[in-house]
Amino acid sequence: MARTWQEAVDTGDARPQPGSGDRLDAGGEGRQGAFARLRQSLKRSRQALQAELQASLADRLDGQAFEQIEEALILADLGAPATAEVVGRLEAEVELGELSGGEDVRDRLIELLAGLAGADAPVLDLRARPAVIMVVGVNGTGKTTTIGKLAWHLRRELGLSVLVAAADTYRAAAIEQLETWAERSGVEIVRGSPGGDAGAVVFDAVAAAEGRGIDVVIADTAGRLHTHGNLMEELTKVRAVTAKRLDGAPHETLIVIDATTGQNGVRQAQAFAEAVEITGVVLTKLDGTAKGGIALAISRELGIPVKLIGTGEGLEDLRPFDASEFAAALLGA
């Protein structure tokens, strides 16, 4: 079942403090609602393929069925290596008679896919005060929008106070963009001047958060292609400056990956991880038709967990990642 924000974020409090939104202790019902919404958002799958897939999983478990599974996984951007691994395992287990019947295979497939995401349910570590989250990624993935949503959820779901740092000092109107989101989510913002030093903005933001007793700082950074060495170096510097200001910061460095990204996503995550030590992936734009299998490829290859998923351009459209749910949606099951 869908994970709650309480489960997905470690705020260091013994008992989670719900915010003004009274979502959570709606218990099972709240979760059902979240699950239904997720399925709704992720519903735009290729109906035809689902039908075929379901059909083959229902009756025969022959070579063709496995080919169709393979096709479904490739089309989901899982990538050839991960697909080969998963399908290979499945075929072996079927051969050994460990699985019988379509339902079994389907469930096992979901299990294997979810397994690619890693063993433990990933958590956002926001125990420190202030807890600092740095958001990075290539151009156009949805970093600034994600920050707006995250700030809103942390406030609403967990009652945390949030400050956002406009450390994208490069892109035209990036500061104004984040300002709008800060306003929408009701959080404070620290900005520098366009063209100014990004590290200095984060530094100032952390200082401000400390001074005003704010719980969380979320720092936006400029989108940058990982192939630009000097931009990656700059990012490393921003992180170093942040660490200097506050020991242990940034406590979370999230890379935002667009769900439509192909295999280059692995390369992106790898390069960013080399520059700044990534602690989690935010997979965005799942409201389209892309399945976002690249996130599983990244987890599998680099061991970086997916922590959040974005499902639209509105404040509400962000939720904790749930591996089984995601895997099921991937298959359109």
Next chain:
Amino acid sequence: MFEQLSDRLQDTLSGVRSRGKLTEDDVNAAMREVRLALLEADVNFKVVKSFTAQVKERCLGAGVLDSLNAGQQVVKIVSEELSELMGGSGRELVFAPSGTTVILMSGLQGSGKTTACAKLAQLLAKDGKKVGLAACDTQRPAAVEQLVTLGGRAGATVYQQGTERDPVDIAEWALGQARAESKDVLIVDTAGRLHVDEELMDELARIKKRTKPHDVLLAVDAMTGQDAVNVAERFAADAEFDGVVLTKLDGDARGGAALSVKAVTGKPILFASTGERLEQLERFHPERMASRILGMGDVLSLIEKAEEVSDADQAKELERKIRKQEFTLEDFLQQMRQVRKMGPISNLLGMMPGMGKAMKEIRTADLDDAELDRLEAIILSMTPAERARPDMIDGSRRKRIAQGSGTTVSGVNHLVKQFSQMRKMMAQLAKGKMPDPQQLMRGMR
């Protein structure tokens, strides 16, 4: 990371002799490798299937030429088929015979539309056209401000009416303004939208109807995966786009999406966007894209490759140093390492930013890999201060450096002299004076 396709194919086809023919088994084995390479490159699964079937036909019975091994032969065929598939109907931008030409830009969120609009504006402005930009993205926070800023830099007039008005009305109003101001071109920027968002796709169709564009462009991110076909198909159906702007090609995504889009919609790729700066928009080259998709990189222009390896900002800084003669041995070492990353040394001097075509003429007989190893060793035996100011290297330092690098004092001498000479030459070049290649070589000896 990915082995060259031709190497992999050669392994697969190691049994095939030259002047032989490729058997069906050979070809099937080869097609498996090709399929893998294309999937790695994010070409759509179904496009890969039909493409490899097509290629298989050509390969069957294809003789293996003397000059190429079987693997290379298959790559040649694949490359040709790919280029042809992506090239062909080279459509250019269509301009109105008189009045204002309208170009409509569409695409998913984050695909690079706004930047592409500004780049196109700059490109056309440089051509002497009077350009207007219509800010019809009322959805994304500060999108209007972004276009206003970029438009200003590009030398175009930006027509905006904030975010409260219907984008369709803004587009119509902007066209009226552009016509009144006798603009040659109006580029309409729109909000990013999902191809499955009926409401927004309908809005796009309405903008199209209201402005009657001469060109409808779809911005596609080069790193897009399997989903590219879905997006392209829907945009082709609903917006009937004329061509594609492939963006973020300065990344290292192989760009299979380009092939998928072309294969599935038949629409050509018109432009390639290769960076965030406004001048980084160029005509699309199908053969280069074919090489890139196959993972062979851009083998066409060495100098351009150098610019890929060396980041634009680093190049700028280096250029400044060259002009001011602040270029140090440390810089030289970095440059040399970058050049070596590219493979066989061909023209070291030609790689230096600012060197340009003049250096291409100079022969490289003197600068093979062994020589460069030696030079690198010498520089590495210098202290950072010595690398920054080679003039301070006196006799005792020379001795120390020679010992440390396993070379001779005269060898160290030679490098320092060569370097000063080269630095002067580079400074001259940077100032726009053509160097005399002979004189340069004399100085190098």
